[in-house]
Amino acid sequence: xxxxxxxxxxxxxxxxxxxxxxxxxxxxxxxxxxxxxxxxxxxxxxxxxxxxxxxxxxxxxxxxxxxxxxxxxxxxxxxxxxxxxxxxxxxxxxxxxxxxxxxxxxxxxxxxxxxxxxxxxxxxxxxxxxxxxxxxxxxxxxxxxxxxxxxxxxxxxxxxxxxxxxxxxxxxxxxxxx
Amino acid sequence: xxxxxxxxxxxxxxxxxxxxxxxxxxxxxxxxxxxxxxxxxxxxxxxxxxxxxxxxxxxxxxxxxxxxxxxxxxxxxxxxxxxxxxxxxxxxxxxxxxxxxxxxxxxxxxxxxxxxxxxxxxxxxxxxxxxxxxxxxxxxxxxxxxxxxxxxxxxxxxxxxxxxxxxxxxxxxxxxxxxxxxxxxxxxxxxxxxxxxxxxxxxxxxxxxxxxxxxxxxxxxx
Numbered sequence: 001x002x003x004x005x006x007x008x009x010x011x012x013x014x015x016x017x018x019x020x021x022x023x024x025x026x027x028x029x030x031x032x033x034x035x036x037x038x039x040x041x042x043x044x045x046x047x048x049x050x051x052x053x054x055x056x057x058x059x060x061x062x063x064x065x066x067x068x069x070x071x072x073x074x075x076x077x078x079x080x081x082x083x084x085x086x087x088x089x090x091x092x093x094x095x096x097x098x099x100x101x102x103x104x105x106x107x108x109x110x111x112x113x114x115x116x117x118x119x120x121x122x123x124x125x126x127x128x129x130x131x132x133x134x135x136x137x138x139x140x141x142x143x144x145x146x147x148x149x150x151x152x153x154x155x156x157x158x159x160x161x162x163x164x165x166x167x168x169x170x171x172x173x174x175x176x177x178x
Numbered sequence: 179x180x181x182x183x184x185x186x187x188x189x190x191x192x193x194x195x196x197x198x199x200x201x202x203x204x205x206x207x208x209x210x211x212x213x214x215x216x217x218x219x220x221x222x223x224x225x226x227x228x229x230x231x232x233x234x235x236x237x238x239x240x241x242x243x244x245x246x247x248x249x250x251x252x253x254x255x256x257x258x259x260x261x262x263x264x265x266x267x268x269x270x271x272x273x274x275x276x277x278x279x280x281x282x283x284x285x286x287x288x289x290x291x292x293x294x295x296x297x298x299x300x301x302x303x304x305x306x307x308x309x310x311x312x313x314x315x316x317x318x319x320x321x322x323x324x325x326x327x328x329x330x331x332x333x334x335x336x337x338x339x340x341x342x343x344x345x346x347x348x349x350x351x352x353x354x355x356x357x358x359x360x361x362x363x364x365x366x367x368x369x370x371x372x373x374x375x376x377x378x379x380x381x382x383x384x385x386x387x388x389x390x391x392x393x394x395x396x397x398x399x400x
Contacts, residue, residue: 020227099357099400165236165380166239170241174210
């Protein structure tokens with residue numbers, strides 16, 4: 001799964017993304033000792049954080065003391081490359097990030113932003129978690145989700161299809177079915 | 179007497195509008211008659227981020243020779259969506275060779291309210307946005323409108339409905355609720371559903387279809 005040899009052992013990167021939002025609670029959460037310890041315990045070696053419009057900057061680390069290598073940036077035009085090279089993705093609940101990650105077949109933990117006013121996005125994350133396509137967590141309990149998760153048990157997401165909608169529209173307008 | 183004839187004229191007018199209104203409610207949502215071999219000028223309202231991705235997914239399977247010309251519209255503050263639409267259209271042209279002429283146009287529209295804008299200033303911006311929407315709709319008079327929220331589509335759909343009442347243009351409005359809506363409709367979706375402005379209303383999760391029986395369940399688009 002995109003693992004690259006790093007001289008010492010396989011590099012297993014965790015990619016954290018908040019999209020274009022401001023989600024400091026998530027950046028803070030992955031900056032905690034608990035979360036980083038759990039990630040190390042699960043065999044992950046690197047942590048890359050895309051922090052978006054947030055103001056909280058996590059601590060960088062070069063991993064010399066055997067802990068995670070931690071790096072961060074605000075935005076990048078090539079998020080998909082980061083997703084592709086990740087072994088685990090921790091994402092905000094935006095549908096764009098969710099489906100892009102699922103389409104790449106990467107294990108995914110969606111963290112719900114509880115500070116949003118009209119938080120309809122929890123609906124999608126919870127529904128997909130119920131269908132075992134991803135894990136859904138709150139910032140404070142993220143370490144627990146990481147400790148308890150079993151990425152092998154996640155089911156691959158079969159991409160949807162716009163053909164039924166197109167068929168309805170065509171029929172409505174009087175076009176023959178092809 | 180003058181007053182009497184004014185009252186009579188007004189009553190007649192109100193009755194006429196009422197009858198027209200009932201006629202619209204009777205016929206909107208009903209499939210168009212007969213087999214159609216013509217083309218439909220199509221307005222595609224792009225939301226943002228996830229909304230745009232879903233809309234372009236639909237566009238990628240619609241037959242372009244039926245839905246032509248295509249007008250893509252996005253909020254003036256959203257510079258990503260039109261770019262993505264253009265990329266999709268360009269890939270079509272490339273795939274079909276050079277013979278296909280450019281049948282897509284890209285337009286921007288003022289938004290009535292940005293996220294976090296105060297309600298006082300939004301009265302003015304709403305007026306500007308509505309006037310702009312009216313100007314665009316008079317120019318385009320689309321026969322098909324495809325939208326999937328968020329709010330940008332509301333003034334456009336309201337004007338399209340007004341055009342129906344006034345007999346200016348009968349456009350078929352298709353609303354596709356976002357995949358992010360699993361249990362509750364968005365505000366835009368709820369408005370278009372309740373006021374029966376959308377001719378066809380699509381939802382991507384079965385639970386919504388149970389709650390809103392006039393909606394069509396079409397499965398996930400993403």
